Amino acid sequence: MLGSLSLSGKRALILGVANERSLAWAIAKHLHEAGAILAFNYLGDALERRVRPLAESVQAEIIAPCNVASDADLDALFRLVNEKWGGLDILIHSVAFAQKEDLEGRFVDTSREGFRVAMDISAYSLVAAAKRAEPLMSEGGGSMITLSYYGSQKVVPNYNVMGVAKAALEACVRYLAADLGSKKIRVNSISAGPVKTLAAAGIRDFRNMLAAAEEKTPLKENISADDVGAMAAFLCGPGGKHITGSNILIDSGAHIMGG
Numbered sequence: 001m002l003g004s005l006s007l008s009g010k011r012a013l014i015l016g017v018a019n020e021r022s023l024a025w026a027i028a029k030h031l032h033e034a035g036a037i038l039a040f041n042y043l044g045d046a047l048e049r050r051v052r053p054l055a056e057s058v059q060a061e062i063i064a065p066c067n068v069a070s071d072a073d074l075d076a077l078f079r080l081v082n083e084k085w086g087g088l089d090i091l092i093h094s095v096a097f098a099q100k101e102d103l104e105g106r107f108v109d110t111s112r113e114g115f116r117v118a119m120d121i122s123a124y125s126l127v128a129a130a131k132r133a134e135p136l137m138s139e140g141g142g143s144m145i146t147l148s149y150y151g152s153q154k155v156v157p158n159y160n161v162m163g164v165a166k167a168a169l170e171a172c173v174r175y176l177a178a179d180l181g182s183k184k185i186r187v188n189s190i191s192a193g194p195v196k197t198l199a200a201a202g203i204r205d206f207r208n209m210l211a212a213a214e215e216k217t218p219l220k221e222n223i224s225a226d227d228v229g230a231m232a233a234f235l236c237g238p239g240g241k242h243i244t245g246s247n248i249l250i251d252s253g254a255h256i257m258g259g
């Protein structure tokens, strides 16, 4: 079914590719396969060296720096998108960050600054990007997708402040979906099971998290980045037409299990 999905000519801005393992890259590949035209950001020179060749391999039309903690960077990126495309159909927000010391030990020890940084980069940045994408999507509507994790709903060891940021992110999705729905702009999150990526490597004992997830899931296997890519493409296509404000779990069913 996905083979016949067409996003031909749809303009997609993808925030959050760091390397070929990134969930955002899996999404980019699926959007590209379905015919979308792509734009990418990167964070800093070191990541530019990783992102640029990937982006060029899918004929990206825009490859630009953007730190989502900076309003000036966001303004410059969306200005570039507007100048180049005059509009936007898809926004992928696949960005999160928390200080390393806040992804281990006790949540109660989170510092004020650690809390602020995690919230700003992992939750508020969706709002900041959505605000700038809205005028570009106002004519034809659009689809915005962010990435969450089940640590937003239940306590997951070491996920700590990121769980709180993801809870805020999922609430942001609902409020944004309500605000933007009349313009046919849909906003959803995909809550993915654990996948080994650069960001995941920052969580203490991530390997145990992967093993535990596999053991716990009804399907007895972990998800792949590719599963996330396929769902994102589906949400951007006709099948997602009436899906907004949702948090879609791709976790081999882990969330239904207790104990």
Ligand code: NAD
Binding pocket: 015, 016, 017, 018, 019, 021, 022, 023, 024, 042, 043, 047, 066, 067, 068, 069, 093, 094, 095, 096, 097, 121, 147, 148, 149, 191, 192, 193, 194, 195, 196, 197, 198, 199, 200
């Ligand atoms: P990743 O490291 O490949 O992607 C995280 C991205 O965030 C990187 O590209 C990084 O450059 C970017 N980023 C961080 N701070 C930024 C800033 N200030 N400005 C701009 N970009 C910034 O890892 P990933 O696992 O693909 O993470 C993508 C999203 O998926 C995150 O929101 C993460 O929480 C979420 N997620 C990951 C998993 C998992 O197990 N990997 C599971 C569920 C949800």
